[in-house]
Amino acid sequence: MKLELAKSAGFCYGVRRAVRMAEQAAAEGRACVMLGPIIHNNSVIEYLASLGVGLIQRPEEAEPGTAVIIRSHGEGRAAYEALAERGCPLIDATCPNVSRIHQIVSQAEEAGRQVVIIGSPTHPEVAAIAGWCARPLVFEGVQALSDWLEGEPERRNLPVTMVSQTTSTQIIWDKCVEKAKKECTNLKIFDTICNATCKRQSEAQALAARSDAVVVIGGRESSNTKRLAELCGALCPMVVWIERAAELEPSTLCRKASIGITAGASTPEWIIKEVYDKMSDENIEIEES
Ligand code: SF4
Numbered sequence: 001m002k003l004e005l006a007k008s009a010g011f012c013y014g015v016r017r018a019v020r021m022a023e024q025a026a027a028e029g030r031a032c033v034m035l036g037p038i039i040h041n042n043s044v045i046e047y048l049a050s051l052g053v054g055l056i057q058r059p060e061e062a063e064p065g066t067a068v069i070i071r072s073h074g075e076g077r078a079a080y081e082a083l084a085e086r087g088c089p090l091i092d093a094t095c096p097n098v099s100r101i102h103q104i105v106s107q108a109e110e111a112g113r114q115v116v117i118i119g120s121p122t123h124p125e126v127a128a129i130a131g132w133c134a135r136p137l138v139f140e141g142v143q144a145l146s147d148w149l150e151g152e153p154e155r156r157n158l159p160v161t162m163v164s165q166t167t168s169t170q171i172i173w174d175k176c177v178e179k180a181k182k183e184c185t186n187l188k189i190f191d192t193i194c195n196a197t198c199k200r201q202s203e204a205q206a207l208a209a210r211s212d213a214v215v216v217i218g219g220r221e222s223s224n225t226k227r228l229a230e231l232c233g234a235l236c237p238m239v240v241w242i243e244r245a246a247e248l249e250p251s252t253l254c255r256k257a258s259i260g261i262t263a264g265a266s267t268p269e270w271i272i273k274e275v276y277d278k279m280s281d282e283n284i285e286i287e288e289s
Contacts, residue, residue: 076131
């Protein structure tokens with residue numbers, strides 16, 4: 001049996017940066033908390049808690065004077081204002097790719113344009129992007145966008161600025177762009193899908209296409225891990241999504257000639273290694289893709 005590990009598996013630049021910033025604050029002995037989990041991985045959050053980095057869910061829970069870490073997904077304007085009012089210094093770990101989207105949408109709205117965000121309305125990154133606008137529209141995909149455009153004919157003439165959740169798939173985005181270009185008379189589009197996400201997704205697809213099974217490692221809350229599992233599922237007959245090695249049942253994968261491994265952007269190296277080691281203990285030959 002051959003085991004192949006995707007090169008791009010694991011922490012992306014933005015997540016690595018956020019975790020380092022939290023580690024550094026803890027090492028300096030600063031009283032600090034994360035506003036929401038800084039990344040979607042429970043093991044990493046537990047590790048940071050062990051260093052003394054606390055977790056709050058709302059700005060109102062921050063003790064005045066305590067440093068607050070803004071997660072890689074970012075926060076809306078209201079959170080920044082609330083924390084400033086409470087006198088909390090910020091450790092802003094918003095991924096620069098996400099900050100750029102905040103800038104695009106707030107400038108678009110200032111210019112009187114209608115902001116359209118393509119993404120999952122409940123995802124923290126999308127909620128944060130929407131939080132930089134007074135009247136954003138969020139559509140999960142082309143069907144929701146079409147329903148809105150076709151709901152009232154004059155919507156086609158609105159000045160629309162369209163951006164994407166960084167972890168959306170290219171196919172969802174491309175369909176929305178095609179529809180918007182066909183219908184809208186005043187459209188500005190910004191392809192804000194992250195390169196790291198694109199690379200990870202295309203590598204995972206290539207790996208899935210040549211494997212008999214794929215193991216996807218990542219948190220249940222992680223949107224980009226979910227996308228990886230969906231993309232692999234379309235190309236490979238068996239996809240196993242796990243958070244930790246303990247969930248892996250080797251008998252599920254026995255008699256598979258080739259197994260691919262990939263992992264979401266919020267999966268730390270040590271968890272990938274844990275899975276890798278467990279599988280190699282099964283005497284599987286390991287290769288890097
Ligand atoms: S996936 Fe991309 S946008 Fe999101 S945190 Fe990572 S580098 Fe930043």
